[in-house]
Amino acid sequence: MKTHEFAFTKNDQECRFTDILHNSQQGDRLGIVSMTPGDSLTAAPLLLAAIGDYYETLREMESDFFLYPEFFIFHVGHLQCYHSSLDIWPQSKEVVVSEDPQALLSAINDRGIHHLILPHSDKTSGTVMMHAAQAARRRLKTVLTAGEHKGDISVIPSEAAARMIALAARRSSGLLGEELVDYWTTNAHAVSHYAYTGVENALGIISSAGNTDPCFGFDEKYRTDCGITESTLARDTFQVTRPR
Template sequence: MHTVNSMCYKDYKFEVDGRKAGIDDIFPGFNPNDRIGIVTRTPGGSMGAGNLIMSALTSFYDFYRPELGDEPGKLRIYPEYFVFHVGQRHMNHTMMDIWPPHKDVIVEEDDPEEILASINDRGITRLVVEDITPTEPTFLRETISSAKRRIVSALAYNPTGRVNQGDIKVMGCAESEKNILASMNMSEEISEELRAQLKINRENITVDNCVVETYRRIEPSQAVHMLTEFTKVGSKTSSYLEVLENNDKYLTKSW
């Protein structure tokens, strides 16, 4: 909660379709019980969604701000926001208030079923995925059913911070960028060479001293087809299918 006293929601600016907007326009019906999930596939890639994470964080704190504090009797709470690292850990998000550390979720196998199952296990309601070409992965029907009944909105982002055909802009502030860069700098997974490039990426999307990220609204049905470029059934999913006697009636490729 180190950001509570250094930032607030009003420090951020939003645009949707070129018009001034708010977090409610990006995540319709946004509320303190929302659980945001960011899927990252590349080292430091989640920085491309840094302003979104931090602005949603401040909005969450604003729901409780009069009660917050580290003193006895005060409310100490973090939003239920998670980063899903596909294949391996790609960055440490502690300084972005993704806390406790279990909210940096490592999905070891690049298997669509395993990724979506991990998202379901955390009860994600807002899904943010890297902008990759949609594929036709195979899921257990119950995995899709769970996601379909819970995920209410989705966005695509780019690790550079600028997504193709973006219709949303999120403009950060100096304190926000300070925390995003601090998370990057404390990440052992990021080499010095890559760290330098990531800093350049942030400078390239800076306008009037503010980092401006873009996003594209997509349907949740499209987002689950953008979790991975791979469509092959992974080993863990194969073990589930063995229990189901490899019967295709338990599988689906559609939402």
């Protein structure tokens, strides 16, 4: 899989993969959030281009390696698709989180994600932890939404990438169902579209994942033994407002 076999545009102009992710460096971590079955496959062309770029850059530096990029899929609620066919390896990089915005944001932060792709989704208000929102603002270099509507970026997958997308759909038949498998095997070659957005909008999309545990995942015994009170948690609370 070679990046020159993909076709990229940015603002309706042909571009290279390296023009898409902001300040990207070898070793940067990429994450895709999946909220519904198969929605991650919308972002698969850009994911596979990033994987191709990872190996091309690595081969320029060394020839003897057995590595996979530090790329992750964040599944909300349950596994939404299998991605081993897309070089998401091992299974620990298929991260399943509860339907809780803070749990999702923590998972993204804990894995040090630099470039985040979110589903094109309604933004909502919600609650996350203050330190988690600030950490995301500092670390995230690129935030994109992936969807069917034309955006800032478009990617046409290579033949090899399209075969991998179709294979991922077929292997995920038990998660996707027949209709979605048919859709993705038929449309694996289709152009994918992405729009740049900011961290504040990303927090609004993340907030649509569900309802935040008012105790932010701290269980009662932990709170009691460590003297964590409601005021302690209130100091580390951030209210996400729905973007206008």
